[in-house]
Amino acid sequence: MTGAELAAIRKAAGLSQTELAQRAGIGRHAVSYWECKAKVERSAWAVERMGEVLTLPDALVVLPVRRSSIDRRAQEMARQDALMLTTIQAVEARLKAIKANRRVRCKAKTRKGTACQMKSEPGKRRCKFHGGRSTGPTTVEGRARIAEAQRKRWARWRASQAVKAAGLVS
Numbered sequence: 540m541t542g543a544e545l546a547a548i549r550k551a552a553g554l555s556q557t558e559l560a561q562r563a564g565i566g567r568h569a570v571s572y573w574e575c576k577a578k579v580e581r582s583a584w585a586v587e588r589m590g591e592v593l594t595l596p597d598a599l600v601v602l603p604v605r606r607s608s609i610d611r612r613a614q615e616m617a618r619q620d621a622l623m624l625t626t627i628q629a630v631e632a633r634l635k636a637i638k639a640n641r642r643v644r645c646k647a648k649t650r651k652g653t654a655c656q657m658k659s660e661p662g663k664r665r666c667k668f669h670g671g672r673s674t675g676p677t678t679v680e681g682r683a684r685i686a687e688a689q690r691k692r693w694a695r696w697r698a699s700q701a702v703k704a705a706g707l708v709s
């Protein structure tokens with residue numbers, strides 16, 4: 540292929556030198572350089588890039604060109620995936636931060652028998668007077684007491700579920 544043929548193919552595609560250069564990701568001077576040459580080196584880097592935009596003769600060299608185009612698409616997809624992941628992580632981090640600082644109504648039972656109207660400690664469900672600052676039992680006895688309370692609580696819950704299920708069946 541001669542440089543003149545390359546220019547003819549470009550014009551047939553309705554592209555200016557600048558447009559071809561932009562689409563191929565090369566400099567405009569590379570386009571004019573090769574269009575002035577008597578023989579166009581099909582394996583030259585800039586020519587390969589032009590071959591991704593234009594249909595150039597010499598099919599043998601087209602294959603690796605297609606390959607690089609596929610690689611670029613894969614790269615672009617990977618980049619978008621990474622961007623999406625970053626966005627999701629940012630949103631998750633933001634939600635976590637909101638949750639960690641959220642203050643709700645304490646509602647613990649007071650001595651009057653009404654619900655506590657204090658705001659909870661940030662990220663906790665109880666106010667500072669009703670255990671909101673507690674990080675849980677630390678002694679062996681304390682931990683055992685909580686474990687036992689939890690065991691009883693969930694046993695009650697399971698029993699109530701069984702009753703409900705039985706009610707649905709009958």
Ligand SMILES: [Zn+2]
Nearest residue numbers: 645655666669
């Ligand atoms: Zn309270």
